[in-house]
Amino acid sequence: MLKITITSTKGGVGKTTLTANLGALLADMGLRVLLVDADVQPSLSKYFPLAAERPTAGLTEVIVRGQVTATCITPTVFPNLHIVVSDDPEGHLPNWLLGRIDRGFRLRFALHSPVVASNYDCVLIDTQGAIGPLQDAALMAADMLVSPITPEILSAREFKHGTMELLERLEPANALGATLGPVKAVIYRQDRSADARLIASGIREDLTRLDGRVSVLATVVPHAKAYKEAATLRIPVHRHERRRDGVMPSASTVMHHLVWELIPSLKGVHVDALQLQELLS
Numbered sequence: 001m002l003k004i005t006i007t008s009t010k011g012g013v014g015k016t017t018l019t020a021n022l023g024a025l026l027a028d029m030g031l032r033v034l035l036v037d038a039d040v041q042p043s044l045s046k047y048f049p050l051a052a053e054r055p056t057a058g059l060t061e062v063i064v065r066g067q068v069t070a071t072c073i074t075p076t077v078f079p080n081l082h083i084v085v086s087d088d089p090e091g092h093l094p095n096w097l098l099g100r101i102d103r104g105f106r107l108r109f110a111l112h113s114p115v116v117a118s119n120y121d122c123v124l125i126d127t128q129g130a131i132g133p134l135q136d137a138a139l140m141a142a143d144m145l146v147s148p149i150t151p152e153i154l155s156a157r158e159f160k161h162g163t164m165e166l167l168e169r170l171e172p173a174n175a176l177g178a179t180l181g182p183v184k185a186v187i188y189r190q191d192r193s194a195d196a197r198l199i200a201s202g203i204r205e206d207l208t209r210l211d212g213r214v215s216v217l218a219t220v221v222p223h224a225k226a227y228k229e230a231a232t233l234r235i236p237v238h239r240h241e242r243r244r245d246g247v248m249p250s251a252s253t254v255m256h257h258l259v260w261e262l263i264p265s266l267k268g269v270h271v272d273a274l275q276l277q278e279l280l281s
């Protein structure tokens with residue numbers, strides 16, 4: 001089972017959109033996917049409609065009990081796509097975690113629960129764009145970290161300083177047996193300006209110098225209205241924009257390439273129109 005945490009110390013860069021759409025495409029490809037909303041602002045929990053009217057439990061129980069049980073998981077309306085919802089609107093969990101000596105490992109150990117190991121192929125964890133104990137726990141729980149970077153000068157600086165400092169701070173955990181996953185940066189929401197292209201290539205150069213600790217994916221997610229539209233319709237973007245005329249690739253093409261780059265064993269697996277029709281019927 002593969003666990004991926006979507007992270008950035010910067011808010012509003014596209015973490016939730018990316019988590020939801022990666023999860024939904026993987027689910028349509030036939031993987032059994034568990035989303036975990038580890039942001040106290042529950043955007044991912046509201047992203048797709050849920051199959052249950054009211055979740056029985058969510059992240060609070062997972063963190064406090066240190067275990068995932070079936071009651072903590074809610075199916076979405078999409079096949080193969082389930083979620084541990086965020087249920088801590090007043091933000092008590094980060095404080096609770098601060099008082100625990102095992103705070104960094106709590107989610108990692110919880111995800112070892114049999115209900116996760118036997119029912120899911122992939123876990124995707126969404127985080128809040130800030131630093132704190134819940135973010136640390138989410139980073140330490142993953143095999144791989146995916147970080148969207150908007151090619152704007154402030155985001156690029158924030159990534160270099162914020163995200164890299166965060167990773168350096170957590171690196172001592174390696175000595176405790178929790179190897180921090182490789183970081184895959186995704187140039188995200190790139191517009192068609194020359195400035196954005198220049199900054200994107202600067203980010204690639206800068207990160208290449210970091211001795212392989214961070215790699216920048218070749219796939220670029222463009223700034224496109226399909227992502228917002230799909231979020232409004234509460235459907236996966238690869239279902240919303242399957243084809244597109246013009247130079248920009250469709251959202252479906254972009255998301256497929258992203259999945260293939262992150263999980264090379266899925267290369268060539270394609271959710272085509274026929275499969276979608278079956279899924280929708």
Ligand SMILES: Nc1ncnc2c1ncn2[C@@H]1O[C@H](COP(=O)(O)OP(=O)(O)OP(=O)(O)O)[C@@H](O)[C@H]1O
Binds near residue numbers: 225227
């Ligand atoms: N590729 C894209 N093109 C255009 N707009 C996008 C794209 N991806 C996401 N957005 C929009 O950008 C906004 C921020 O996205 P999102 O909520 O996913 O960011 P976030 O990093 O999760 O934010 P937060 O830090 O608040 O949790 C949303 O309005 C979303 O619809």
Ligand SMILES: [Mg+2]
Binds near residue numbers: 016017044
């Ligand atoms: Mg978010």
